[in-house]
Amino acid sequence: MFIKNAWYVAARPEEVMEKPLGRQICGEKMVFYRGKENKVYAVEDFCPHRGAPLSLGFVEDGNLVCGYHGLVMGCDGKTVAMPGQRVRGFPCNKSYSVVEKFGFIWVWPGDQSLASEDQLPELEWADNPEWAYGGGLFHINCDYRLMIDNLMDLTHETYVHSASIGQKEIDEAAPTTRVDGDHVITERHMENIYAPPFWQMALRGNNLADDVPVDRWQICHFFAPSNVHIEVGVAHAGKGGYQADPEHKVSSIVVDFITPETETSHWYFWGMARHFQPDNVELTGQIREGQGKIFSEDLDMLEQQQQNLLRYPDRKLLMLNIDAGGVQARKVIDRLISQEQVNEIAGKDHIPSVTLG
Template identity: 65%
Template sequence: MATFILNAWYVAAVSEDVSNDEPLGRKVCNFDIAFFRNADGKIQAVEDFCPHRGAPLSLGKVVNGNLVCGYHGLQMAGSGNTHSMPKQRVDKFPCIRSFPVVEKFGFIWIWPGDPQKAAEEKLPNLQWADNPDWAYGGGLFHIQCDYRLMIDNLMDLTHETYVHASSIGQKEIDEVPVQTTVEKGQVVTSRHMENISAPPFWQAALRANNLQDDGPIDRWQICRFDLPSHVMIEVGVAYAGKGGYDAPENTKVGSWVVDFITPETDSSIWYFWGMARNFKVDDPELTKSIRDGQGKIFTEDQEILERQQLNLDKYKDKRILKLDIDAGGVQARRMIERAIKKEAELHLTGDLAQ
């Protein structure tokens, strides 16, 4: 049985990853895909396979909006049809697969499933994207683990106490219970901590927002999972006793942690991460500082996840415990399993594109 959903939009790259002259090769959901821009600069995505000799098209270049194979010069159009080849007639060349692809919010999105089901309105609504009142900075990690392990990690932030003790972790995360709900097809886990000290990361954020950083604060973490594998986390702190999450803007600082988890293979992912904020949006140094700090935090996660995957592969007969704190990840996995099962049923009835 498949391990990931195909009829969905996944982030494959950020816009600046694909220039007008060079293609980008990237594997998504076990499909090798070459991304490039046509003559109008519009993003294209085709199977990374030259129909002449099977060379990866992503090793070539882009000329006049066509993808030129770096082996013998065959030119491929974004439709998957061969455009031309030196001294050859190409009208009977086999067509390769093209994929629905959209460039929006600064990301390149790929739909690896049935092209007939791909629609731009199915993209997630990113309220902070393309909004001058918000600033965003992020990055990409290539991690050797099952994508569901990353979802588990993000839907249960209890690990921050231990993995991120020097930045965002604190004992209160461990002590305050987490609440898990499923609301309109979205899994939500939330934790609200009251009258505690701010950890180093949030002390710096308070200072950046011209707020005092040495007093008691209320802190919140609200994790939202959406299919196929996106997790958006509202995080923040406010002066204690001012209302927490609902405190006046001049007493708090908050942001969105952005997590797009794209399966590469059954045991590796492309992890697009970032933070969107609505304060000091014109301060590039602050954006860089937050991005650097966040990158360090996620580096700590990477080591844990990759070692966890190795252990799970080694000890396949071991039973894994599920505790109350795991409820968010468990519910997310159930949603994924139901979606995969539905796709499999459609496939059996011939309703899913091959």
């Protein structure tokens, strides 16, 4: 089950250019394309004529043309034309609310009447010249909630990412978790340690010494429906840690937009927003490459974890103190899904009855 009345990152703008893009989100097959004035639209990826995927078609005069028999679909899901046929009475496709903002294409899988741009997340780093951003996209064959678990408990870094961001001091610093409405925060602070290789590279990129003790922080934020943003960084020890002045630290936000595809797969839009040396294009590329390698290490672990869970569906998993962030995030997801189901039933109950005859 998924939260439907929420914004999800559906694609990066460069994925939707001249050709349509087919993508499954929250169990629904959608096709994204650019119509008139370069605006992005989305409708069901299903031709009402013979069921062909509309994503295999093309765009003409701002409309989506089926690549099988030429049916022309409008941005509102209504059939506009078809060669040699009258289209009056053709069934409508479902259409979706779409917004292109912050360098992403967002889609609202649920009730369009509830969709508002005001409900998009606040991203302090987006469209801000004081920040630099670089990222990528993975398709991962596991439940999207397993990725949320992974990002809300960074203890795994010591073992999965031992050559880049992992270090034994992570195990030794107990995390704390708190909940503020639909927002879950898990944080860990480490003092007077040496930076692991990835952060040594970042220190050098900001013209700071990389061979002296540092204070390190990890502050994980879960936001519904399935976004995790992690404040990370290191500062030269004794300069204030997280609160240190910019000249003594390197700080970033690990950006994770986790978009469910099916019950056992998701789209993972990952990146890092950097609040130092924003104009350094070479550094942005180095960080993107390093981060891509780090996240690819998670991929195999998560996919094999999913297979184990499918193989042993009745085995109960342990819930430890380090799991608190993921546990609380799942509680938020479950609560919001339940609320949607209640609201949907209530809406059906209030539909006025009509007596025929």
